[in-house]
Amino acid sequence: MIKFGEGNLRVPQWSRRVFMVAGGCTPFRKYFPEYKLEELVMMGYKMMLEDNDLKLSPKEIKDSIQYAAYGEFADHFQDQLLCEAKIHDYLGLDPLWNTGIKTGGATGGAAMLNGCMAIASGYADCALVSGWERMDEVDTRTGNFYISTAACKDFETRMGRIYSSYYAPMANRFAEAYNLSEVTRAKVAVKNRGYAMSNPNAQQPGHHTVEEVLESRMSAYPLRFLECCAMTAGSASALLCNEEMAYKLSDHPVELFMAGGTHTLRVADRRHMDIPLLPNEKPGMYDELLKESGRWPGFESFLAARFAAYLAYRMAGIHDPLEELDLVELHDAFTISDIQTYGDIGLRPYGQEPDYIESGDAYFEGKCPSNLSGGLLGTMHAVGATGVWQACEVFWQLQDRYDYIHGDKKWWDRAGKEKPADWKSLQVKDPKQGLWISHAGVGSHVTCGILRKAW
């Protein structure tokens, strides 16, 4: 039984409040030969500067930045070490300090957390967070191999050379332990790919049926192609500020709370431990469940996600996440990892995760809709950008600007697409706060961020 040290459970505390005032992103595509990487980053950065109703000009904002946190998943994909220097120079931000962040699939979230730390500590009053990935220099199977080198090269990579094969055993285990049907899994893919239809930047939007998902090609049993996210080229940026700068720049700033957790890279190495309880959970409530499954987190859950939520909810003073959060953006790289996370972050108690989907809570106009952006399944997974972009999508929802960002013809034109005649607004009505999860496989790093309306 693994136990945490007393000091390990201290809840992080910002030394001063942290705010997000702007976000930007590129369209997301499988293949993006029209632009070099730094040109893509500039595109998302300029959207951040120009399209967020900020009260200073882009040049004035540029002159206010003191720090940059950059997220990039893999040098393999960019085939360029020290992209951070190239991009920082391209954005004209020398000689300001910047840090390159790498935490696998959670890279974007980790870059956001790093930006928060710069603001909270006083290193900066105004910090840029930018993430990117260009996964289109290699073919898909080579890309899958690259990603699988994020699994343990000695004991895991050779066992599949594709990440779906490290999540799929969890899916089978979860199905048996917590009574998850493949129809529920497929509904996640249908939902998120469907929501991507409203997003001009989406890479693989589509109105699919459960049958189509289940009949799509098998990647690693039971995960089908339509249950797996895409490889993407694209970028996203966010602007973080201290309180004074936030209100100087924006009439609609959003306050940010954020924490992270980690766990063994190899699922194999997970040993049994006590479940760190969320504010609304009672000691003893999982005794029966643990009697059956024998170990926690086993292959069913993610300690990293649980620990990140454990800290972030306490930082933000959230007691009951399902009641108090108005929307969430989860890391749906695979249908199963999305579902596993529902328990970790308390949208349902452990063992009842499928009910978050089946009850309708997860849908638009449900109690706490998830991935209205289209998520990783429908819209993008340009890995280093993902956790930044998810924050942007929650941010725009809180500002009541979903319709402008997703519905204005300008963005459909930018993406080179026709706005669908049946385009549907997914703006949540009067949202107060939302959450996003950034997750590295197989639950090695997870960040949990909470954005709260601050005007």
Add this chain to the structure above:
Amino acid sequence: MSKAYEGSLTTKYIGTPSGLFDQSDDFWVINFPRSFTHQHTYGLLTPFFRGLTEGKLMATKCTNPECSENSTWLPPRADCPDCYARTEWVQVPSEGKIYAYTMLDYAGIGIEMETPYWQIDVQIEGVDTIFKGWLKQGKPVTGMPVKAEFRTEDPTYTILDICWVPK
């Protein structure tokens, strides 16, 4: 030795032109070939990989009396993460039960097994972790007993030198 640095030079291009992969009026995409071999050490875990070639499944155990866990590790690790003591090698039973599984249909480039195949996670008596491997024959079911087979002839010197069959 050349004394070229003392004089002027005429230089020839000796590379191989990469060629264009894709092009339009607006952009060129060039080929950018990459091919390397890394030399990778197994370090203190070498006894594990040598063990596979000798038909033995070797794990490490923390035997420090001060340690709160004294876990047995497979994959092994040379240093205990709980107390930081050096662990000791122990041979563990080359049999166990299937804890989880998947059938791998679409694998990444360079896959060394014929696809599709069953990848399995094996729970072994006395081991605190769960060990990933592949099933050489049969169909997995959770809880199914399996035993290890070792590639002692013509080993690959990798984790693929162990696989499992129904017991």
